[in-house]
Amino acid sequence: MLLSGSGKPQFGEGNREVGEAPLGRPVWAAVGGSLMSLCLPFTGVATMKFKSPPVNSLSLEFLTEFSISLEKLENNRACRGVIITSTLPKIFSSGLDITEMCGKSMEHYTEFWRAVQEMWLRLYGSNMVTVAAVNGSSPAGGCLVAMSCDYRIMAENPKFSIGLNEAQLGIVAPFWFKDTFVNVVGHRIAERSLQLGSLHPAPEAHKLGLVDELVPEEKLMERAAAVMAQWLALPDHARQLTKTMMRKAVLDRLVAHREEDIKNFVTFVSKESIQKSLRMYMEMLKKRKS
Ligand SMILES: CCCCCC/C=C\CC(=O)SCCNC(=O)CCNC(=O)[C@H](O)C(C)(C)COP(=O)(O)OP(=O)(O)OC[C@H]1O[C@@H](n2cnc3c(N)ncnc32)[C@H](O)[C@@H]1OP(=O)(O)O
Numbered sequence: 044m045l046l047s048g049s050g051k052p053q054f055g056e057g058n059r060e061v062g063e064a065p066l067g068r069p070v071w072a073a074v075g076g077s078l079m080s081l082c083l084p085f086t087g088v089a090t091m092k093f094k095s096p097p098v099n100s101l102s103l104e105f106l107t108e109f110s111i112s113l114e115k116l117e118n119n120r121a122c123r124g125v126i127i128t129s130t131l132p133k134i135f136s137s138g139l140d141i142t143e144m145c146g147k148s149m150e151h152y153t154e155f156w157r158a159v160q161e162m163w164l165r166l167y168g169s170n171m172v173t174v175a176a177v178n179g180s181s182p183a184g185g186c187l188v189a190m191s192c193d194y195r196i197m198a199e200n201p202k203f204s205i206g207l208n209e210a211q212l213g214i215v216a217p218f219w220f221k222d223t224f225v226n227v228v229g230h231r232i233a234e235r236s237l238q239l240g241s242l243h244p245a246p247e248a249h250k251l252g253l254v255d256e257l258v259p260e261e262k263l264m265e266r267a268a269a270v271m272a273q274w275l276a277l278p279d280h281a282r283q284l285t286k287t288m289m290r291k292a293v294l295d296r297l298v299a300h301r302e303e304d305i306k307n308f309v310t311f312v313s314k315e316s317i318q319k320s321l322r323m324y325m326e327m328l329k330k331r332k333s
Contacts, residue, residue, distance in 0.1 A: 078105045087123045094130040098137035106158040113165040124172035126267045135177045136185030156308040167191040172274040176267040181205040199257035201244045210240030213320030222293040
């Protein structure tokens with residue numbers, strides 16, 4: 044892990060911290076974390092690229108690096124926005140790392156779930172403008188990451204899908220996944236899509252409002268930068284207060300029930316029936332491959 048939670052920015056050879064140069068002048072900076080790359084040029088818009096092969100699954104290590112990266116950017120006055128995308132072809136993120144939820148101890152499940160919560164609280168509650176450039180499939184936790192951003196642009200490839208498919212795995216999306224979903228697509232679409240565990244191909248996701256626009260894959264980053272410029276044209280304080288007003292109730296709900304939510308997750312995931320469902324799902328993924 045090359046990022047650290049606090050401390051002075053370093054300006055040296057190799058991996059550098061995102062920070063400000065002496066005299067407060069913003070610098071171009073790159074942080075070469077192992078699971079995502081992060082760069083902040085003079086424009087004040089960072090690009091975060093997931094790079095955790097084979098499928099950018101959200102492991103404990105990934106989630107920790109993600110949260111620390113967000114914290115770094117949030118605390119950097121030079122950074123006003125972040126575009127989140129993936130370096131992997133065809134995959135934005137495969138969602139939570141299922142192996143983190145299989146055959147582990149209660150302590151591990153507790154730590155893992157706290158890290159999932161932390162990532163979401165930071166991303167959904169970010170003061171920065173957050174744009175997801177969804178350049179591949181994005182099931183479950185991957186969909187949560189995209190939905191937690193202010194704006195989603197997806198590559199228009201119908202082979203790429205996005206959605207909260209937890210029900211297909213025999214698990215239940217927690218209330219704050221559901222709340223985030225409802226805030227994006229509305230109650231009726233969320234209700235149907237969640238119960239069916241639907242993964243929506245990009246054109247359908249656009250029709251449902253799960254993603255805001257579709258563009259050809261090669262235009263994705265260019266369009267994300269244009270959208271970012273549009274959002275950043277407004278005064279930060281007005282936009283930030285408005286964002287807080289829109290998201291606060293949902294964020295506060297998790298903050299108020301955080302420990303209870305962890306307890307629920309640990310109890311649920313420790314059940315033999317759930318372990319069996321998760322193992323079968325992993326088997327199915329492997330079989331589908333061969
Ligand atoms: C109160 C309880 C609450 C619980 C709430 C839990 C909330 C959220 C749950 C989740 O986020 S669960 C994760 C859901 N994700 C999925 O269902 C996606 C599953 N994966 C896929 O559909 C495909 O892998 C893909 C992402 C479309 C990519 O397809 P591709 O053909 O490119 O790659 P594969 O061959 O299928 O996979 C490569 C390799 O990665 C392993 N893998 C895939 N996804 C995951 C994952 N989410 N976690 C861990 N490992 C994953 C897959 O098994 C393959 O492994 P190997 O066979 O190469 O060992």
